[in-house]
Amino acid sequence: DAKTTQPPSMDCAEGRAANLPCNHSTISGNEYVYWYRQIHSQGPQYIIHGLKNNETNEMASLIITEDRKSSTLILPHATLRDTAVYYCIVSYGKLTFGQGTILTVHP
Amino acid sequence: ETGVTQTPRHLVMGMTNKKSLKCEQHLGHNAMYWYKQSAKKPLELMFVYNFKEQTENNSVPSRFSPECPNSSHLFLHLHTLQPEDSALYLCASSHSPQGLGQETQYFGPGTRLLVL
Numbered sequence: 413d414a415k416t417t418q419p420p421s422m423d424c425a426e427g428r429a430a431n432l433p434c435n436h437s438t439i440s441g442n443e444y445v446y447w448y449r450q451i452h453s454q455g456p457q458y459i460i461h462g463l464k465n466n467e468t469n470e471m472a473s474l475i476i477t478e479d480r481k482s483s484t485l486i487l488p489h490a491t492l493r494d495t496a497v498y499y500c501i502v503s504y505g506k507l508t509f510g511q512g513t514i515l516t517v518h519p
Numbered sequence: 520e521t522g523v524t525q526t527p528r529h530l531v532m533g534m535t536n537k538k539s540l541k542c543e544q545h546l547g548h549n550a551m552y553w554y555k556q557s558a559k560k561p562l563e564l565m566f567v568y569n570f571k572e573q574t575e576n577n578s579v580p581s582r583f584s585p586e587c588p589n590s591s592h593l594f595l596h597l598h599t600l601q602p603e604d605s606a607l608y609l610c611a612s613s614h615s616p617q618g619l620g621q622e623t624q625y626f627g628p629g630t631r632l633l634v635l
Contacts, residue, residue: 455626
């Protein structure tokens with residue numbers, strides 16, 4: 413599976429959009445981009461995934477660049493409950509978790 | 520609520536004890552997974568079961584013994600553990616076996632294990 417690079421931490425003000433970047437320059441043509449998050453001491457929670465097109469669901473939007481070498485997860489209106497570790501994973505089935513990005517949403 | 524439950528949520532055991540962790544999924548999935556998350560470390564995949572058959576064992580010590588009696592239930596039997604086995608143990612399930620393309624995994628809340 414391709415490796416991803418994420419910033420170790422980010423801050424966001426409550427109510428503002430949180431934009432979490434991920435680089436995956438070695439992604440293969442059949443690998444999907446997945447985003448999960450893990451709130452402290454809980455199990456990871458699936459957020460969204462995509463292959464080539466941008467995707468949106470009730471939780472977030474996923475923007476994938478045309479060359480597929482990077483992506484951005486957007487939480488449109490961050491709340492304090494969105495404070496978590498966010499994992500970007502590229503995968504054709506198997507999930508390999510890295511260190512992720514610690515997102516802190518502050519009042 | 521993800522449809523994957525784990526019991527117990529917390530467990531303290533001595534190195535000579537035998538205990539079991541239980542996972543149940545209510546999603547009609549055919550694949551189930553055990554992961555380990557030690558402090559400050561990424562999740563590590565331990566075992567994979569597809570249609571009740573073990574298809575992956577990532578060099579896990581034999582003191583961890585998984586069991587999958589049916590597609591809805593997964594157990595992790597623990598015996599003679601070491602203090603370094605203290606971690607969060609997570610169960611997950613997916614509709615189809617991993618390796619078949621897009622396959623979202625849904626995780627349980629985990630069992631926090633402390634080995635004394």
